[in-house]
Amino acid sequence: MTKRGVSTAARLQLVTGRLMRMFRRHGAAGLSASQISALATIEEWGSLRMSSLATHESLVAPAATRLVGALEERGLIQRCADPADGRAALVSLTPEGSATLEALRHARVVGIETRLATLSAAERQVLERALPILERLAQP
């Protein structure tokens, strides 16, 4: 509790939504936020099952199917049969996917970069300390 007795959780939810809409407006051409996020998760794990991807992305199975389908069509990821379980599919990045992700990490996020530049060094430091915490909160 800090501001007007408003809970941290409530403020976090509000600011998350607003940042999300901002990112959408100045969106990265070509790939949606969900698609980029999925690519990042797949890269992190190397190769993982559809169900794991769904969990990590806070998605339901059919949504993961669709997301992966779109990324596969673009040649950014590939689906392989899991040798250990005939029902399961394993997804992994293609070299193109890996390169795309790396490029995005540097070229992206036009609108927000400008705003970040207006922060003081101290504020920026606070933000960078908070990022790992946020990332942990966002984990499944």
Added chain:
Amino acid sequence: MTKRGVSTAARLQLVTGRLMRMFRRHGAAGLSASQISALATIEEWGSLRMSSLATHESLVAPAATRLVGALEERGLIQRCADPADGRAALVSLTPEGSATLEALRHARVVGIETRLATLSAAERQVLERALPILERLAQP
């Protein structure tokens, strides 16, 4: 630049998307994130024009119209003609809207509260210091 040379902006975008999807899953019954966010903005300003609301919520005019329409149907906000300009409409909270918002601020956010509880005091402090910065970044 901190983690693997990845820009703060890129990490912020990723984590924002993931938190957003998490919030949606354990969503607050009844009102969407956008609706709650709009209510909060309207409360902050007391009364404002559709166009201002759209700007502050990073929305385009028709999206604001729809959002306001939904909130009006529920009796949470009201639309009045701007006495100074016959074209403009002013939106403001009804007592119901005000009460709903206040209730949400405390009752909401089931999933994330649990996670926040797992943070150390120091981590929580970093997060609370970062919130105002994030809120500033999310401003129009």
Added chain:
DNA sequence: TATTGTTATACTCTATAACTATA
């Protein structure tokens, strides 16, 4: 029978374009 993933369908949110009314 339980689990993994897909297909079918519907809903929400948001955008662009065209329109109405007032300035």
Added chain:
DNA sequence: TATAGTTATAGAGTATAACAATA
């Protein structure tokens, strides 16, 4: 003519339900 807002339409993203294949 320019501005504020609405209506009409389209697209992206995600959910639930029903299904197929494998364990």
